[in-house]
Amino acid sequence: MRYSIILMAISFMFSLSANAKEIHKERSIYRNVVITEKDQIRCMRFETRRKKVSNQTCIDLSDKQKLVFEYTQGILAGLAIQTKPSRVLILGLGGGTLSNTINQISPTTEIIAVDIDPVVVKLAKRYFDYKENEQVKTVIQDGRVYVKRALLKQEKFDWIILDAFNGDYIPEHMMTKEFLSEVKGLLTNEGIISANTFSSSELYHYESVTYQNVFNQLKIFKAPTKGNRVIFACNCDKLTFPEKIPLTLENHFSIYSMKYLNIVSQINDKVDWNLDSPMLTDQYSPANLLK
């Protein structure tokens, strides 16, 4: 069973990266952003000479509603708790898949997507149908700086999605206890976070301990074939995923080939990290050395 999962993961990685045709490359102040295409799968990635390619985002051109990454489905399970969020903050835009999906499922929700790289935003619009409108706004800024400024303005969000961590370089100032406390400070009562995080290496333990310290109770979704882990936490005493969700939401999910019960069955609150690991703080955050 385990081997078949590993094989599936490897073949999935290869199908997304091996010999994918480069259809566009653009230089930003941070790196080269590349758009690739293979077998109707279009992906955005940051140029690297390494063998192992990590895609920032992918869409299936034959079925644009399909969520290619499993962790995206995991993150969207947050809608089961915040069924009608009035404001959502997304840190790390990628191709804008999350923003587009949330906007389609809940058109009245105000969405603010923050990304540091203007080229990513431009290519998300051009190649991944990322849509801005009355409700969806993009801010080009460092995520931590955005959060600090929003705190000054006493802004509040019902749902904050942290998705700025899937590149080769980890923004270390967005892994710390202080950062997570600031994020928590932006949440409304009962507001939730969904964070795409690391599930391998030493960093797994450090990061988990840090989240646990700030939010107490964590719910974990682990993508079955890929290595992503989504952490759910809330600004409340107890976070529970409902067994049943409104029919309309279930119908919406089915458009994206999401089965809520399947996803929720992969969410648990098992603590499988080393509780003695040090916390990541603004004073101590060697995330890139730990991964």
Added chain:
Amino acid sequence: MQKITISLLAFCAGFSIMSFELLGGRMLAPYFGSSVYVWGSIITVFMLALSIGYLSGGKYSLYRPNLKKFAIIFLVASIALLPAIYFSEYFFEFVFQRVEDPRYGSLLASCLVFLVPSMIMGMIAPYSVRLLTVSADSSGSTAGFLYFISTLGSAIGTIMTSFYLVLWLEVDQILWFILSILATCSGLAFASFYFTNSKILATNENTLSTEN
């Protein structure tokens, strides 16, 4: 002996400057992010500080240069790090609340926290050239050797901080580490000053007694 001491001190100064500069990025990131312009601000401020430091260190070396004054530069440099340890967050918060643009915010914040200590550290290099130079003929070779030593120190300060120190210690602890290196250097320079002086004194006394 004096050559070894001064070389060691120049090495430590080079080490401290780059270690401090690397920490600068870490200290600013929570307030201004880690965008390319934040690093731009830090490097600008350090380069500016070093240029002023070189100029003033060179000027200071014109007035009866000795190891005691050299020791004082190290002592002042180490004391100048204290505000970075105790007050940097207040400075950063102050600037963050007043300057929206992270480019100028990080530039101003860097000036407030990094300019003075790195300027004083910059005084060390030209002063050490003066202390070691014995003749105009050899001055180029002396300067070259000291550049070599202090830049080697900078290289090691960079790699040690970014590869290991941030993994072993907290930012403030590393700042204390740099501070103690500079303070120890100061002590070493003082000791060397008094040791050399007493030797000179002894030689003078010997010469006097033989003359008598």
